[in-house]
Amino acid sequence: MARELRRGKGVLEVDEARLREVWEKQKEGKGLIGGDPRRRPRWVHPIPPEPAPWFRLGQSSPEHRARLVRFLTEAPAEIEIGAGSGHFILDWAERHPGRHFLAFEVRWKFANKIYKKMMRRGITNLWVSDDDARATIPEVVPDESIEVFHILMPDPWWRPKHQAKRIFSPWFVDVLARKLKPGGILRFETDVEGYPEFVERLIAEHPLFVGHDPSLAERFADATPTLRQQWCMERGIPIFRRYFRKKEER
Numbered sequence: 652m653a654r655e656l657r658r659g660k661g662v663l664e665v666d667e668a669r670l671r672e673v674w675e676k677q678k679e680g681k682g683l684i685g686g687d688p689r690r691r692p693r694w695v696h697p698i699p700p701e702p703a704p705w706f707r708l709g710q711s712s713p714e715h716r717a718r719l720v721r722f723l724t725e726a727p728a729e730i731e732i733g734a735g736s737g738h739f740i741l742d743w744a745e746r747h748p749g750r751h752f753l754a755f756e757v758r759w760k761f762a763n764k765i766y767k768k769m770m771r772r773g774i775t776n777l778w779v780s781d782d783d784a785r786a787t788i789p790e791v792v793p794d795e796s797i798e799v800f801h802i803l804m805p806d807p808w809w810r811p812k813h814q815a816k817r818i819f820s821p822w823f824v825d826v827l828a829r830k831l832k833p834g835g836i837l838r839f840e841t842d843v844e845g846y847p848e849f850v851e852r853l854i855a856e857h858p859l860f861v862g863h864d865p866s867l868a869e870r871f872a873d874a875t876p877t878l879r880q881q882w883c884m885e886r887g888i889p890i891f892r893r894y895f896r897k898k899e900e901r
């Protein structure tokens with residue numbers, strides 16, 4: 652597994668001009684991983700039949716979508732974007748039975764792994780989705796419904812021509828702000844130098860967020876590390892952690 656984990660160049664490059672261009676187009680689906688799921692024909696990878704807790708934007712029925720919305724609103728809800736093999740979210744969901752969780756992992760193989768593990772472990776407060784979270788969250792998740800977004804060790808997408816795939820952009824930060832409850836938290840962790848500053852700048856530009864609050868670290872101090880975090884910790888690679896709160900009032 653370790654062979655698959657690389658540090659890339661180790662420094663994040665930002666091509667402002669190109670980013671501005673792609674951010675404008677992202678709302679229409681450009682840069683979505685696997686393409687825009689709204690326009691995607693039937694996907695080759697099978698998903699369990701409804702009402703199994705798996706959501707796919709292009710294929711789930713309106714009833715299933717309503718089921719997911721109910722699930723997200725009937726208990727305090729948290730969403731992880733880019734859950735990988737689920738090391739963090741499976742334990743976190745298991746240890747917080749009174750809360751509801753949704754894990755996005757666009758790579759079907761990993762999403763399926765998370766699904767199988769949650770079934771085996773009898774975890775009932777977690778849904779998975781193999782959609783690009785940037786397509787599904789704006790359309791499906793109700794405004795002001797989420798207490799915490801976890802974005803842990805996201806792909807940096809180093810090369811300027813791949814920057815459209817980066818999870819953080821001004822419009823997606825705005826989506827996260829709208830979906831968070833007042834006082835809700837955006838938890839972001841990375842080992843990529845330059846990425847914290849990049850995200851902090853986007854957050855500073857958004858009127859609904861307050862800057863990094865290190866005191867929020869305590870709330871997640873006992874969280875199980877993700878696979879990538881374990882890999883970093885074994886090698887003494889520092890992990891930068893940022894916690895942004897949505898303002899209580901507009």
Ligand SMILES: C[S@@+](CC[C@H](N)C(=O)[O-])C[C@H]1O[C@@H](n2cnc3c(N)ncnc32)[C@H](O)[C@@H]1O
Binds near residue numbers: 734756761806878880
């Ligand atoms: C670098 S890996 C980190 C995985 C895990 N969080 C960890 O720390 O081990 C980033 C993961 O996010 C997923 N991903 C990237 N962009 C995504 C998106 N827009 N929606 C859902 N998943 C995404 C990728 O498929 C990949 O598995």
